[in-house]
Amino acid sequence: MADAATAPSTGTAPHGSTGPAETRRDFLKLTTAAMAAVGVGAVVWPFIQSMNPSASVLALASTEVDLAPITEGQSITVMWRGKPVFVRHRTADDIKAANDVALNTLPDPQADGARVQKAEWLVMIGVCTHLGCVPLGQRPTDAKGDFGGWFCPCHGSHYDTSGRIRRGPAPRNLDVPEYTFVNDTNIRIG
Amino acid sequence: MVGLHKSEMKNPVVRWIDERLPIPSMLNQEYAKFPTPKNFNYFWNFGALAMVNLVIMIVTGIFLAMHYTPHTSYAFDSVERIMRDVNFGWLIRYIHMNGASMFFIVVFIHIFRGLYYGSYKAPRELLWILGVVILLLMMATAFMGYVLPWGQMSFWGATVITNLFSAFPIVGESIVVWLWGGFSVDNPTLNRFFSLHYLLPFLIVGVVFLHVVALHITGSNNPLGIEPKGPQDTIPFHPYYTIKDTFGLCIYLIVFAFLVFFMPNYLGHADNYIPANPLVTPAHIVPEWYFLPFYAILRAVPDKLGGVLLMFGSILVLFVLPWLDTSPVRSMKFRPLARPFFWMFAIICVVLGYAGAMPAEGIWVTVSQVGTAYYFMYFLVILPVLGKIEKPRPLPESISAPVLRGGGPIMAGAAAKPMEKA
Ligand code: HEM
Ligand code: FES
DSSP: OHHHHHGGGGTTSGGGGGSHHHHHHHHHHHHHHHHHHHHHHHHHHHHHHHTSOOHHHHTOOOEEEEOTTOOTTOEEEEEETTEEEEEEEOOHHHHHHHHHSOGGGSSSOOOGGGGOSBTTEEEEEOSOTTTOOOOBOSSTTSOOTTTEEEEETTTTEEEETTOOEEESSOOSOOOOOOEEEEETTEEEEO | OOSOOOOOOOSHHHHHHHHHSOHHHHHIIIIIIOEEETTOOGGGGHHHHHHHHHHHHHHHHHHHHTTOOOSTTTHHHHHHHHHHTSTTHHHHHHHHHHHHHHHHHHHHHHHHHHHHHTTTSTTOHHHHHHHHHHHHHHHHHHHHHHHTTOBHHHHHHHHHHHHGGGGSTTTHHHHHHHHHTSSSSOHHHHHHHHHHHHHHHHHHHHHHHHHHHHHHHHOOOOTTOOOOOSGGGEEEHHHHHHHHHHHHHHHHHHHHHHHHHHOTTTTSOGGGGSBOOTTOOOSSOOOOGGGHHHHHHHHHSSSHHHHHHHHHHHHHHHHHHHHHOOOSOOOGGGOTTHHHHHHHHHHHHHHHHHHHHSOSSHHHHHHHHHHHHHHHHIIIIIHHHHHHHOOOOOOOSOSHHHHTTOOSHHHHHHHHHHHHHO
16 A cells, blocks of 8 residues: 555656666566576476486387298287387288379378388387377288278277288378398397 | 564464465465355365365375385286285275275366356356366376386377377377387386376376465455455355365265275276286277266377377377357356357367277267367357357346345345344
8 A cells, every 4th residue: 555655756656667777677577587487497397308208218228029830811919118018021912002002192192112121020119199098900800991000099090011000090000110121030129 | 575474363372383484374374264265065075176176186196105015017016916915905995996986076067167157257267277287197197197007008008199199290109119218118107107197196296386375366256256345245264265175075985985895996997907018909999988088089080190180189288278269258147149059069079089989980989070060160160259249138137135035136235234244
């Protein structure tokens, strides 16, 4: 009450705000607030960052897969970074089907050649790019969808023999992880 | 202002405390004398029920946490241990599990009460907004709680819901990795969900406190949606509404106990008694029943980002509802045009819930789309337009007028006199 009543008489009225004293005060307030914001940011950052993957999670060993026992037409699933990785030994028909589609008809256009290192070995992360379910199609008895590859039952995404999205809500093709051929029959994922 | 509070408490000990820390006075003012519209119906029980439910969740939760282990290798087994070995563990867990369902039943009724009687309108906008904040916090809490037993539905529910954030362009993927603390839902995720599941209910307590403070500034709405005109329109909260709330509480506890003792797993999903397996997705993933309408909205659009935005939008639209509904009349009782649209809205919410439980194929996609369209139309088109074109029925003179069948202001005034003495 007292402040409000006396304020006008101490000269905050019309010209007050353009006076040099006011400008300096404004500047001080602004810089103080800015410093405080930087300070808060600096304190919050470590906490936010602590929720990101820790060193031990990042250091998870890469996985080696022996391809020799996988016969043509067979698929296996291995774990890598807590996720399933699909390895499929594709048949000539699979490869032909993957190469025969016109790229401009695909929701996420990508040539089959860009998704494999050796045409008969398709290696992908087996996580639907929609909301993360594991698509069916690894076992011979599984539903493989309308394009002979994989089918995600969660919301109905169909993937082809190159793991590319063909129909359904998934926005992207199944991701291809980094991997290298250690020799002809062994790959290292990661 | 400095000096002891002038206490009216009779008991000398209470009085001594009250003079120094006037909480007894405050409780007396806000929960005993508090003048409350005299025409409440039973829909006004649900706020009190929600408060009791929150306390039940916190108490049972704290005791569950004494036996629960938040680690992917032990979580499932520790919950089974609670069920089989811990004394009364089965009871505490079933109360907590079904308590979550009861909480949402109570809160959904509480919200629809507000929608029907226009409780969100001026001057109660902030009260309403705080309520929507509570709903959001409850949803987050229940979602993370459902992950803790680490069954198949826990794991895949967590995977699908956290993946929603990947729909956002550019930052989406990093947000998801940040939420997980890894490259999939895994131990770091379970750990932080447990931490947050413990924290959020206490935040809810805080927001509930603000919700109640705001309520006690504006006073309660009532079935007629008109403000009390004076003491003849109100009665003290105690004993009139304490007893009415107690009666409602008994009914609520009977329903609750029936669920806990006779059909404890009815509202749950059998797949959650299978330990989480990151390599196999269950054939049919469904969220808990209280998320189903929102899940249907998510799946109504074939576009990933669009679905996510609509789902979040379906809650966020509630925040601005006070400014969307242009009608000055609160209660649907006096809104002949709006009332059928309201009931249609209520039915649509149930239908959306049903569609959310069905596989996203064929007819169910269409049903979800129509339902979603109506859901948003109701808030964004119907309510704004109706307020302009509808001719409401005449409002009663006062709360007392229709209650005392006086009909007119003279009768109401005359009848009000004896009430004032009471
Ligand atoms: C807003 C209040 C709360 C809601 C809506 C809620 C909801 C849930 C739900 C839905 C579950 C899964 C139950 C199941 O399927 O087994 C759960 C589990 C659990 N909650 Fe809560 N909860 C709340 C408060 C709390 C609090 C305050 C604590 C701890 C202090 C807690 C501790 C736990 C624990 C340890 C579990 C795992 C054991 C189990 O699965 O039964 N909860 N909660
Ligand atoms: S998660 Fe695969 S279609 Fe939705």
